[in-house]
Amino acid sequence: MSHEYFRRGRNWYTAVGSLFLIMAGIVLVRQLILWGPEFVEDFILNSEFTNEKVSVGMIGFGIFMILLGFRNHEPQR
DSSP: OOTTOOOTTOSHHHHHHHHHHHHHHHHHHHHHHHHOHHHHHHHHHSSSOOHHHHHHHHHHHHHHHHHHHTSOOOOOO
């Protein structure tokens, strides 16, 4: 494979970002099934530090990592 060819998006940033998204999605879906949408919404909007808020933060971090993985990779000259 040529050193000029770069497989865009296939790096560890996108892999870690997708893992964060999957893990946060599993937690939120589990909470929705156990408690229902009204309780999960209350858990997200209250002032306590809850598992749902961590999941929302993980989704944000996962999106950030995926976007970081898709940035332009210019070789140093």
